[in-house]
Amino acid sequence: MQGKNKEVVLCVKCNRFEGEVNVSGKLLCVQCARDEIVKRVRRELSSTGFLEKNDRVLIAYPTFYGNVAALIKDIVSRICKGCNLTIDEVKVEPKGDINETLWTLFKEVFDLNYKKVILPLTADFFLSYLIYSISSLNHGFLSYYDLVTEFRGVKFFIPLFSTPLQELKGFSEITGELNTKDEVLDEILKWSHKEFQDNEIFHTFVNSLTIFSGKRCKICGAYVRPNEEYCQYCLRLSSQKR
Ligand SMILES: [Zn+2]
Numbered sequence: 001m002q003g004k005n006k007e008v009v010l011c012v013k014c015n016r017f018e019g020e021v022n023v024s025g026k027l028l029c030v031q032c033a034r035d036e037i038v039k040r041v042r043r044e045l046s047s048t049g050f051l052e053k054n055d056r057v058l059i060a061y062p063t064f065y066g067n068v069a070a071l072i073k074d075i076v077s078r079i080c081k082g083c084n085l086t087i088d089e090v091k092v093e094p095k096g097d098i099n100e101t102l103w104t105l106f107k108e109v110f111d112l113n114y115k116k117v118i119l120p121l122t123a124d125f126f127l128s129y130l131i132y133s134i135s136s137l138n139h140g141f142l143s144y145y146d147l148v149t150e151f152r153g154v155k156f157f158i159p160l161f162s163t164p165l166q167e168l169k170g171f172s173e174i175t176g177e178l179n180t181k182d183e184v185l186d187e188i189l190k191w192s193h194k195e196f197q198d199n200e201i202f203h204t205f206v207n208s209l210t211i212f213s214g215k216r217c218k219i220c221g222a223y224v225r226p227n228e229e230y231c232q233y234c235l236r237l238s239s240q241k242r
């Protein structure tokens with residue numbers, strides 16, 4: 001036989017449709033990939049008990065996470081159909097420096113006085129930010145990197161903390177790369193997407209993060225050096241107010 005002979009690999013779960021998305025090392029069709037992510041978020045919500053009936057939560061994100069935020073909002077509302085949740089939003093425009101972007105975001109969050117906050121950040125972002133942080137010797141907002149953390153009486157939930165953007169490809173609303181406006185971080189993101197196509201690392205590297213734990217800025221919660229009380233951004237703000 002002549003001509004193109006592209007072999008279609010079937011989804012390992014349903015065995016009916018073409019496998020297109022790699023989720024946790026399994027090649028899945030678009031539908032099964034979506035189911036898998038929804039199942040993951042459902043599992044995390046129930047294991048952490050993060051949400052209760054009639055909760056008022058804030059979903060907070062830089063604008064380059066707009067698509068993912070909308071998706072998370074949709075998934076959480078669908079999972080918690082009878083919960084009567086109020087999900088409000090706050091978003092910030094990215095600055096040229098990712099730490100400043102994140103600082104602006106957390107500042108907004110603490111100003112708004114919510115008790116529960118969902119951050120739609122993904123594992124590929126955190127991995128890239130980790131590499132970025134090591135090279136700049138500022139571990140900044142790695143302090144928030146976990147499924148659930150708490151700071152100044154606010155609980156933070158990161159449902160996609162071990163899910164990279166690439167595993168969300170089954171959702172048609174998720175398109176393209178993150179454009180954080182921080183050139184160095186954007187380069188690292190592109191590199192990591194190319195380098196780690198099997199997505200395995202995103203489920204394991206969280207274990208290596210404990211080495212960064214340490215003192216946190218009293219206002220925004222970013223990591224600071226042992227002899228500091230506040231991060232550079234909070235310090236700058238307080239000196240401007242004086
Ligand atoms: Zn399938």
Ligand SMILES: [Zn+2]
Pocket residue numbers: 217218219220221222230231232233234235
């Ligand atoms: Zn600070």
